[in-house]
Amino acid sequence: MIEQEHLIELKHIRKEYDGVTVLDDINLYIRKKEFVTLLGPSGCGKTTTLRIIGGFETPTEGELYFEGREISALPPYKRRVNTVFQKYALFPHLNVFDNIAFGLKLKKMPRQEINQRVGQMLELVNLKGYEKRKVDALSGGQQQRVAIARSLVNEPEVLLLDEPLGALDLKLRKEMQLELKNMQQRLGITFLYVTHDQEEALTMSDTIVVMREGHILQIGDPKHIYDEPANAFVADFIGESNILRGTMVRDELVSFAGRGFPCVDFGFGNDTPVDVVIRPEDIMVVGEDIGQLVGTIQSVLFKGVHYEMMIDCGTFTFKVHSTTMQPQGSRVGLSIVPFNIHIMRPMDASPTEEA
């Protein structure tokens, strides 16, 4: 029953190029109508994962299921997925209409239906009246829309998007993020999205898959990933963080930066080394006399919504976001509520050592 719900499932996928392992033991499932984002720095294997699902790479090991059927040997043109390529890959010898109609013509669809469906698509991506334009004559954002329309017109089960907004400027990117999310919800198509932009991932996704060096580090919804990062890498990659080495003194008491803090985590054991992650916006700047820590403000940067201050507490320099500015060089107190202190096992410690 549960298996049926999984539209795509990757089991123990491994990929090697010339003896170098780029993907190792990838296990992942994607549900129908879900917006899944593969997030990670470049070289983490996210694009390779996408290309395996698209059919452009075959896994060295492991199985790929589509609606319960193993498809890892199936060529791309037999898969019910479509890809939006990083650099759009529009056909330069065809105009906008023929680019979008490309897939439909291959299916030998009647002329009238092609016209109708391409027309609908052009409306969806706000490119009505551009049918006869050459694709090179379009702007980056317009080319992007044509690429999306060219894929969506085939009504794929899954749309794969490989950093589709990477070449656009910030404002356009934000607009397209919302548009893509709208499209996905309206059409009810499953999206698998690859990006290295954590903000993009948090804005659009139902599920985020954080990857690093060919491994999946964490899978979860955006809020879960942001609030409960599995390790210091995820915490650092998703948003900004202060990451410190600390010691779990006992349940609900952690020691770092030279003193003990009450926290809400337990089960790490007594006197265990841990990583402590605190978001910059979770540190409160208070009076010098009532803070848990006391530090000197080293620098203040205006970031628009907030000020970013670097506060030196002797053993560690904290990055703090605050809407009120404190003058540089002044001494302030810092306070952190227990709920905002995230404790995680150190990344380099292997599980056997912990046991």
Place this chain on the structure above:
Amino acid sequence: MRYDVTLPWWAYTLMGVGGLCFVVLVILSIRRNHGIKRSLFASPYTLWMILFTVLPCILIGYYAFTDTDGNFTFANFRHFWDSNAEMKEIVGEEFASSIPRGTVNVDTLVYSLWMAFLCTAISLVLGYPAALFMADRDMKLGASLVILFVVPMWMNFLLRTIAWMSLLEDNGLINQLLVAVGLPRAQLMYNSPAVLLGMIYNYMPFMVFPIYTSLSKQDISLSEAAADLGCSSFQTLTRVTIPLSLPGVISGITMVFMPSVTTFFIPRVLGGGNTMMFGDLIESKFLTEGNWNGGSALSLLMMLLILISLSILRKADPNGEGSGRI
């Protein structure tokens, strides 16, 4: 050993005048515009072109429409159409009708066009798959094939053609092999196929390289996109890869067809006089007959033909990506 090249006096004069013109032009332009105009750097070459390309063309035009005394006439073109025209003039109107039209010139032109067409077509049919193979990123062999195509081109064109003789001769390598295995000798040389073989061998690289270049420039994600949208690998080839390589194909066709039509050395060596091509005809008019007027008329016709075929090709490739603006 003689390594110094002594040129006649007029050559030095020419160079001197050219150089002086250049210097004067540069100085003038610095005075007027307070800087050197970029186009000035082309002036030595422009001078060269005027002297050795534009001027000869004008001369060809002049000779083609004049007789030996320099009077204006269309006779040279009449002689092209009917090689017996001169004889008819001599025998007078009475007997002219009994002499048939001499078709040798027209026939040679048709034969040349046909051979050039065959050479181009076969080069395309053989060369396109080769270019496709060479441009394939997954094929490690592709790179070595490129070298295989390039290396023979390091040798002189005439030598390469003569080398074919030693293969195809009556006592050549191939016939020796045939005899060795007990087969009868074959007449491999002095016929059209031998000429065609020589032409294809010499001109095929000019077909392969432009196509190879345009194929290897193609973004691999384009063929992936085609596969993604439902193309089988054959459909990807016909709908995306080949249409996008058309500029290369057109460039290749131009670069094979033009020298093929005008070739005269290959038919002489491998055809041994049995196969006269238009280039041979022009050459013999000038050098054997000493008929500059007739030769010029033929040359003019040839130039016209090439111009026409080029303009047709340019219609097919309006951006001029492959052949450049000729």
